[in-house]
Amino acid sequence: MLLLSTVSVQAILTQSTPRQVTNTTSGKNENASTNRNGKLFVFTSNTQHEGNAGPQNGNCQLPPEVTDTAPFQFDFDCSGNNFAVVGVDPPQPLCLNCDLDNGTAGNLFIWRQKRMRGGFPANSIEQITFTAAGGIKGNANPNISQNGQWIVWESDQEQAGTGVSCGNCSNADGNREIFLYAVRDGTMTQITTTTASGDSANRNPGIDDRGNQIIFDSTRDFAGPSCAQLDGSPCDNADGNSEVMLYVRQEGRFIQITDTSGNGADANIRPRISPEGKFAAFQSTRDQTSAGLGCAKPDGSPCSVSDNNGEIYLVDLTVGTFTQVTDSPNQGPCSGTNPNERVELSRKGKFLSFQSKCEASLNPTGCGDCGGNDEVFVYEHPQRRLRQATVSDSGFNRVPRIAGGGFWVVFESNRNYKNLNPGHSKVLYLIRRDRFAQVVEDALGPLQDIRTKLVSINLAGGFNSSTEGFGVSNSGRFVSFDNSKGVGNHEIWYLDRNR
Numbered sequence: 413m414l415l416l417s418t419v420s421v422q423a424i425l426t427q428s429t430p431r432q433v434t435n436t437t438s439g440k441n442e443n444a445s446t447n448r449n450g451k452l453f454v455f456t457s458n459t460q461h462e463g464n465a466g467p468q469n470g471n472c473q474l475p476p477e478v479t480d481t482a483p484f485q486f487d488f489d490c491s492g493n494n495f496a497v498v499g500v501d502p503p504q505p506l507c508l509n510c511d512l513d514n515g516t517a518g519n520l521f522i523w524r525q526k527r528m529r530g531g532f533p534a535n536s537i538e539q540i541t542f543t544a545a546g547g548i549k550g551n552a553n554p555n556i557s558q559n560g561q562w563i564v565w566e567s568d569q570e571q572a573g574t575g576v577s578c579g580n581c582s583n584a585d586g587n588r589e590i591f592l593y594a595v596r597d598g599t600m601t602q603i604t605t606t607t608a609s610g611d612s613a614n615r616n617p618g619i620d621d622r623g624n625q626i627i628f629d630s631t632r633d634f635a636g637p638s639c640a641q642l643d644g645s646p647c648d649n650a651d652g653n654s655e656v657m658l659y660v661r662q663e664g665r666f667i668q669i670t671d672t673s674g675n676g677a678d679a680n681i682r683p684r685i686s687p688e689g690k691f692a693a694f695q696s697t698r699d700q701t702s703a704g705l706g707c708a709k710p711d712g713s714p715c716s717v718s719d720n721n722g723e724i725y726l727v728d729l730t731v732g733t734f735t736q737v738t739d740s741p742n743q744g745p746c747s748g749t750n751p752n753e754r755v756e757l758s759r760k761g762k763f764l765s766f767q768s769k770c771e772a773s774l775n776p777t778g779c780g781d782c783g784g785n786d787e788v789f790v791y792e793h794p795q796r797r798l799r800q801a802t803v804s805d806s807g808f809n810r811v812p813r814i815a816g817g818g819f820w821v822v823f824e825s826n827r828n829y830k831n832l833n834p835g836h837s838k839v840l841y842l843i844r845r846d847r848f849a850q851v852v853e854d855a856l857g858p859l860q861d862i863r864t865k866l867v868s869i870n871l872a873g874g875f876n877s878s879t880e881g882f883g884v885s886n887s888g889r890f891v892s893f894d895n896s897k898g899v900g901n902h903e904i905w906y907l908d909r910n911r
C-alpha cells in the first residue's frame with residue numbers, strides 16, 4: 413500500500429503532489445532526468461518490464477507468457493500509484509519494445525507522459541538499451557537534452573541486440589564509454605571509442621539544451637586530428653588523469669578543456685555545460701593558473717596555485733578563459749577531493765550552484781557555527797557574488813541543481829527550513845534564487861529572511877533515494893527523482909510544481 417505523500421508548500425505557491433511514475437516489485441529504477449516540459453523522462457532500471465500486448469487484467473495489459481492474475485509489474489495507474497493521464501481512458505502503460513527478460517542489467521527507458529509525434533501514445537515506455545550484463549551501472553547517468561531530442565549516458569557495455577540501431581558501437585574491452593541516442597529516429601552513436609582505465613575512462617556526461625555539445629570527464633588521451641585544446645594546441649593527456657572533454661556533435665570533433673597532471677581519476681571531474689552551450693563548470697584538485705587562455709578569480713586577481721583540494725571552476729568556452737569560483741584551504745572539512753562539488757550552471761553561465769564543506773572560508777562572517785557540514789552555495793557571476801543558500805549546524809544539504817533558467821535551485825536536505833521538515837527527514841527543497849535565496853537552521857546563524865521562497869517535496873517520513881541523482885527542467889517546474897520510502901524498492905517519481 414502506497415503511503416499518501418504529504419507536501420508542504422508556502423501559501424503563495426500552488427499545492428503540488430509528487431507522482432509515482434514506475435511501479436515495480438523489485439530491483440531499482442533510478443537516475444531520472446526530465447526535459448523542459450516534463451513530457452519525457454529517461455531513467456535506468458534493472459527491473460522486469462512487462463508490457464507487450466496480452467490478456468487484460470483490469471486496465472492493465474499482461475505480457476503474453478503470464479496466465480495468472482499477477483499484477484502488471486511496470487504500470488503507472490493499475491496498482492495504486494495515483495497516476496492518471498488526463499484525457500486517456502483507460503490509460504495503458506504501453507511498451508512496444510520492452511525486453512521481457514530485463515533484470516540482469518541496468519538499461520535505459522524513456523517514459524512519455526503525453527502523446528508524442530511518432531505514434532507514441534501518452535503514458536508509454538520505450539526501451540533504449542538492451543544490454544544483458546553490467547549490473548545497475550551497466551548504463552548509467554542518463555541526461556536528456558531540454559528539447560527532448562537527445563539522450564547521453566555512460567556505459568561499460570557493448571551496445572548491441574535487437575532494437576539497437578548503432579553504426580559505430582564497439583566496446584569489446586568493456587571500459588566506460590559515452591553514448592548518444594537520438595530520440596527522433598531511435599539511432600545510437602558511440603561518442604568515445606577508447607581502451608582501458610575501466611569505469612573511470614569516460615564518465616559523467618552532460619548535454620546542452622539542443623544536444624549540440626556533450627561534456628564529460630575522461631582519463632583517456634584524445635590526441636589526434638579530431639581534438640584541439642581551447643588555446644588551439646593539440647590534445648594531450650599522456651599522464652591519464654581525468655580531464656574535462658567536450659564533444660561538438662555536428663562537427664564530430666573534441667575539445668580538451670583542461671590540461672593538468674596528477675591525481676588520477678579525481679583530477680577534474682563532474683563537468684556540466686550551460687543550457688545554451690557557451691559555458692562549462694567542473695570541480696578540480698589541479699592547478700589551473702595556466703589554463704586555457706587565462707584564469708582569474710571573481711575579483712579579477714590571478715587564480716591560486718592549487719593546494720590540491722577540490723575547487724569549482726567556470727569556463728567561458730567562447731573566449732577560453734577560466735574563473736576560479738572557490739579558493740579554499742586544503743584543511744579540516746575542506747580538505748580532499750570533494751569539499752566543493754557537484755556544480756550545476758544556469759543559462760549563459762550566470763549562476764552556479766554547488767555543495768560545499770568550506771563555509772568557514774567561503775563565507776566566514778555569515779556561516780553561523782561554521783562547522784563544515786555540506787551546505788548549498790550559489791555563485792552569481794554577473795555580480796561576482798557568492799551566496800550561502802543554506803546555513804545549518806549539522807546534517808546535510810546536498811546535490812544542489814540550479815534549473816537552467818536560473819530561478820530555482822533544487823537540493824536534498826535533512827534540515828528543517830521554514831518548519832517544513834521538523835522531523836529532519838530527507839526531503840527535496842526548491843528555493844527561489846532570484847529572491848533572497850537563503851534558508852537558516854542554525855541558532856548562531858542570521859535570522860531567516862521572510863522573502864525567501866521555498867517549496868519542499870516531503871514524502872511521509874522522508875524519502876529514500878538511491879543515487880543522490882535527480883533531474884530538473886529549465887523552468888524549475890518539473891523535478892524527477894527516485895524514492896523507495898513507502899513503495900518498497902526504488903521507483904521513479906516526479907513533481908509538477910504547478911499541480
Ligand SMILES: [Ca+2]
Nearest residue numbers: 583587606607
Ligand atoms: Ca572501449
Ligand SMILES: [Ca+2]
Nearest residue numbers: 649653672673
Ligand atoms: Ca593530464
Ligand SMILES: [Ca+2]
Nearest residue numbers: 719721740741
Ligand atoms: Ca584550495
Ligand SMILES: [Ca+2]
Nearest residue numbers: 783785804805
Ligand atoms: Ca554549516
